[in-house]
Structure formats: structure tokens, C-alpha cells
Amino acid sequence: MEIENSLLIFAKQMSAKIFITGIGTDVGKTLVSKVLCRVWSADYWKPMQSGELHALDSLKVASIQAENFRAFPEQFLLSQPLSPHAAAEIDGISLKVTDFKLPETDRNLIVEGAGGLLVPINSDGDTILTLIEQLKIPVALVSRHYLGSINHTLLSVKALKSQQIPILGIIFVGEALPGTEEVIIKHTNLPVLAKIPILEPFTDETIEAYCETYGEEIYLNLTHELERIR
Secondary structure (H helix, E strand, O other): OOOHHHHHHHHHHOOOEEEEEEEEOOOOOHHHHHHHHHHEEEEEEEEEEEEEOOOOOHHHHHHHOOOOEEEOOOOOOOOOOOOOOHHHEEEHHOOOOOHHHOOOOEEEEEEEEEOOOEEEEOOOEEEEHHHHHHHOOOOEEEEOOOHHHHHHHHHHHHHOOOOOOOEEEEEEOOOHHHHHHHHHHHHHHOEEEEEEEEOOOOOOHHHHHHHHHHHHHHHHHHHHHHHHOO
């Protein structure tokens, strides 16, 4: 891939970490992570996965990456497709945000969250938002177009800002809806890092073709926004 050859040295110099969170469940966080790992020469880590242990998100992300790509093992694998706090209770596992430690890598790192920001991790009041605070890394927010997505996006941005968590920008997933996107951009005053359609057919080949076309633009958006918050 041309972008990897032309920008790889700079990418290593700019080694950084980004937390991918979403405005809810099934909004496209894994798709976004797969694209960003590809165009940003990044490794991948999902701190916890609930359910679908036969088809881990880390395996989905890994399928089109470069040879030196690394998907770090999930710190917690929970058997039930439930909120982490409920799944952990069923499995007899105690989740504490202080247990989570970022893996060490000299490459960029994409960290994918579970569900939305206020998904509970335990009964002590800790959420995905608390985990982001613990890890101390900036966020890219995934917003998928559906009825109610404006409200969910604005609430998510408000929650992040209330905890003074740096937000790199928004990534829109789904069919373009200019009116919706305009409202979100106006109210959040955040940049758009990428617009990723629901690719049909949804295969590694279509994702790779998307990365070939838009990869350099996304890469430059990411590096520009990382410089902004430093």
C-alpha cells in the first residue's frame, strides 16, 4: 500500500495511541479500528470482549494488516454478550479499571472500547469513560447514522468534555447524511477524521480498496489532530 511506504517512517516518529469509542453498540468501532490500523501503521488492542469468543474482534481487525502488525491479547474475555459488568459477574470475574495496562509497542496503537461511553464495567460505578481516563489517551468518536444519532453523539461529546478527555474528532459510519453531519459538526466544533460507508459487499477486498482511496487523507487528518492536542 503506497501510504505505508511513503509515510511509514513518519508514522513511527509520531508513535501515539488512540482510543476508539462509539455513541453506542454496533456503530462500527471494529470496522473503524480495522481501517485505522491499516492506514496508520498501528497495532491493536481491545481490553475486553463480551461474547462472540469464537470470532474475536482482534481477529477481524488482523485480517488485512501488514506483516509487522500485532493484535495484543484481550485482557478479559467474557463469555456472555452482555454489558461487561453483567458478563463479568456471570463469569465470576472482578473488573477494576486499575487492572488495565496499555500494551507496550513502538508502533502506533488503536485501542477499541466496548459499547458506548457509559457502559458499566463493574458495580462500583466505573464505565468505559472511567477506563479512558485511566489509560490517559485521546479519543476518536464513532458516530453511525440512525434516528437518534445526533442526540447520542452530542451526549457522548459532552461526557468526554466533562472529564477533559482530548477528542481528536468524529468518524462517521454509514451512508452519508450531510444534514445530520452538519448539525453534529456545528454543535461539537470537532473535525471529521473520516467518513466510512457500510461497504457492500463487506469483505477484506472492499475495505482494502477503501483504504487505498482514502487512506492518505485519513492518515493526515489523524496526525494533524494529534499535533493539535499535544
